[in-house]
């Protein structure tokens with residue numbers, strides 16, 4: 397490997413923490429396609445909450461860069477039910493990986509936060525400098541605080557040691573390998589599963605959570621992965637970078653889109669005893685757009701892709717085989 401003058405030289409070896417997850421698997425696909433050898437460890441091989449084991453592995457392998465996509469992640473209900481794990485697991489993983497990378501002399505690191513770090517009533521679209529300007533949304537406060545600690549940790553390594561470590565703040569994501577467990581999933585895979593099962597069973601109504609009025613922005617994880625490698629190659633500054641498509645819709649509109657793709661024609665009901673969460677969190681993506689990145693996968697195409705994978709997964713579960721998480725969406729254009 398040549399002396400590191402570039403932020404991510406050609407052929408740089410990258411450790412992708414969380415490579416089996418939604419984001420990590422997409423980042424592995426993207427890095428591999430760009431010619432980077434990728435280092436991975438399963439949770440069974442290396443629990444990233446274990447600081448000593450993580451530091452030892454990073455010292456032994458000394459990758460050229462780390463993408464921190466390992467985290468305790470979940471939808472609104474999982475976040476509200478398990479705030480202790482969402483706070484503590486994420487703090488511990490971040491402490492292990494960022495400190496371990498620095499101790500091992502890893503020159504480059506990308507930390508992934510989340511759009512829920514911003515105040516509940518932040519002006520829309522939300523700029524990066526809205527951080528710490530108001531109270532957080534209570535349903536995911538513990539997770540958001542852990543992510544904010546991660547951002548400050550990364551900034552501190554920059555300020556104190558001059559490390560080229562940076563943070564990205566993705567909006568709500570979806571894609572191949574998503575979590576379809578209704579108790580822990582995010583809304584988009586939950587809706588695909590609910591409408592698909594209702595269509596197959598002929599159920600007259602599907603009941604969704606909340607009022608349907610909150611607005612959310614959805615980005616395909618392959619678009620996020622392209623942003624991650626661009627940031628690794630070209631971004632080196634203190635402030636986090638928002639990653640979103642720049643457009644949002646209500647959960648009711650999302651439900652109409654997903655039911656249309658799935659072909660479900662029954663009624664949609666709303667259980668207002670369930671939480672709505674934050675009313676809106678559309679990201680200002682001008683910083684990332686200025687670097688030349690654009691989202692490529694339209695929501696309807698991405699939903700159709702994930703629906704096909706859910707069908708394959710459901711059929712595979714019944715037959716005892718696994719789906720292909722790398723299958724392409726059929727069309728790709730915004």
Ligand SMILES: NC(=O)C1=CN([C@@H]2O[C@H](COP(=O)(O)OP(=O)(O)OC[C@H]3O[C@@H](n4cnc5c(N)ncnc54)[C@H](OP(=O)(O)O)[C@@H]3O)[C@@H](O)[C@H]2O)C=CC1
Pocket residue numbers: 413414415416417418419420438439440442443444445464465466467468469489508509510511565566567568569570582
């Ligand atoms: N999904 C989304 O909508 C969004 C995600 N993000 C961020 O992107 C990142 C990745 O999220 P996503 O891919 O969706 O999450 P997933 O739950 O799909 O994947 C998380 C990964 O982290 C691994 N992991 C968790 N705990 C540990 C541990 N103690 N030791 C080792 N590995 C561990 C999991 O391993 P295993 O496979 O063994 O479970 C899994 O591979 C997170 O930082 C998240 O905050 C940001 C905005 C939105």
Ligand SMILES: C[C@H]1O[C@H](OP(=O)(O)OP(=O)(O)OC[C@H]2O[C@@H](n3cnc4c(=O)[nH]c(N)nc43)[C@H](O)[C@@H]2O)[C@@H](O)[C@@H](O)C1=O
Pocket residue numbers: 470471472473475510511512536539540567568569580581582583584586587604605606610612647670671672673674
């Ligand atoms: C990525 C992001 O994800 C989480 O925040 P969230 O955006 O509020 O999460 P969500 O995807 O679970 O819900 C979005 C909206 O959709 C509604 N909704 C309807 N019906 C279902 C449903 O069936 N399941 C789910 N999960 N939601 C439903 C739900 O009531 C809410 O109004 C946090 O983890 C946060 O920390 C974070 O970073």
